[in-house]
Each structure stands twice: as structure tokens, then as C-alpha cells.
Amino acid sequence: LKELSVECNDTKAIAQVGTISANSDSSVGNIIAEAMEKVGRDGVITVEEGQALQDELDVVEGMQFDRGYLSPYFINNQEAGSVDLENPFILLIDKKVSNIRELLPALEAVAKASRPLLIIAEDVEGEALATLVVNNMRGIVKVAAVKAP
Incomplete structure (x- = not known):
């Protein structure tokens, strides 16, 4: 399997993989590629269902906790x-x-x-x-x- 794999090194390749993964929706594929470009290889991408009519990318700098401060x-x-x-x-x-x-x-x-x-x-x-x-x-x-x- 490693011999057959091809590494995605550019935004276009990542967008293509994202498009395939999103059931051929190129707008979602492009958003995934943009997110990958912004967070890098070690970043975290979270996909959430929203209430808006269009897809959007929200980049959060730093770290977030689900739990709040103790006081x-x-x-x-x-x-x-x-x-x-x-x-x-x-x-x-x-x-x-x-x-x-x-x-x-x-x-x-x-x-x-x-x-x-x-x-x-x-x-x-x-x-x-x-x-x-x-x-x-x-x-x-x-x-x-x-x-x-």
C-alpha cells in the first residue's frame, strides 16, 4: 500500500482529495484545502454542521478548551x-x-x-x-x- 500511495504536496492535490471525500463537492474540497494550508500538517481541523446556507471556514488561533476557568x-x-x-x-x-x-x-x-x-x-x-x-x-x-x- 505504501508503494502505491501518492503524497499530496500542494493545495490543488489536497483540494482534489477533499472533493472526492465530499462526494464530488468541489466547494467543500476547496475549503478543506484552504484549511489545510492555514493550519499546516500538524494543525487540527474540525468539521461541524452549521445552520447557514453556505459553507464557511473559521480559523481559530491558539488552543481552545471545552471546559472553562475554575473561577x-x-x-x-x-x-x-x-x-x-x-x-x-x-x-x-x-x-x-x-x-x-x-x-x-x-x-x-x-x-x-x-x-x-x-x-x-x-x-x-x-x-x-x-x-x-x-x-x-x-x-x-x-x-x-x-x-x-
Whole structure:
């Protein structure tokens, strides 16, 4: 099978494969090719059913979570009701965090670097969450915590 395969290296070839996959709908094939061109080989493309009469491409920069922030006090974009972090450090934790002592070394390093911190954990609760909220509100460390997907 590898010997018979042909790699799609240009937008036209990707559009042709997309058209075939979309039951010969060339407009869908072209949208797929445009999406591939914008996100690259390692990007993620999600196809969703919409309510509009025409097909459209919506490119989202960065990363999105289905779950939100753990406290509304992390919101820093009041208009959108969202947490926007520019070039943050990302701390991945595979358990629940309730004691702030577990996070202190990371918080100190982030504060010295003057960059925001995004914590992705199974959960952040109790003293740890309260301390993160207070530090964020006082501007000591720009931080947000979310539950891992």
C-alpha cells in the first residue's frame, strides 16, 4: 500500500482529495484545502454542521478548551468574559491540587519571569484556588487554572 500511495504536496492535490471525500463537492474540497494550508500538517481541523446556507471556514488561533476557568476571578477580558493569556507558561498537573505549597516553586519562577501562567490540572480547589485568585487579583502573578479535558 505504501508503494502505491501518492503524497499530496500542494493545495490543488489536497483540494482534489477533499472533493472526492465530499462526494464530488468541489466547494467543500476547496475549503478543506484552504484549511489545510492555514493550519499546516500538524494543525487540527474540525468539521461541524452549521445552520447557514453556505459553507464557511473559521480559523481559530491558539488552543481552545471545552471546559472553562475554575473561577470567574481569573477573567481579564471583561467584554468577552474570557481569560486571555499572552505567551504563558503552561503547568500540566495530573492530579487534584488543594495545597498551595505544591505550586509555590512554579509561581515563584513565573513571577520572576514576568509571564502569565496557565495551570491545567484534574482540579484546583480549596487553599490553592483561593491563593491563585488572590495573587491574580492583586497583580502579583497573572494566572488562570482550568480543568484538564
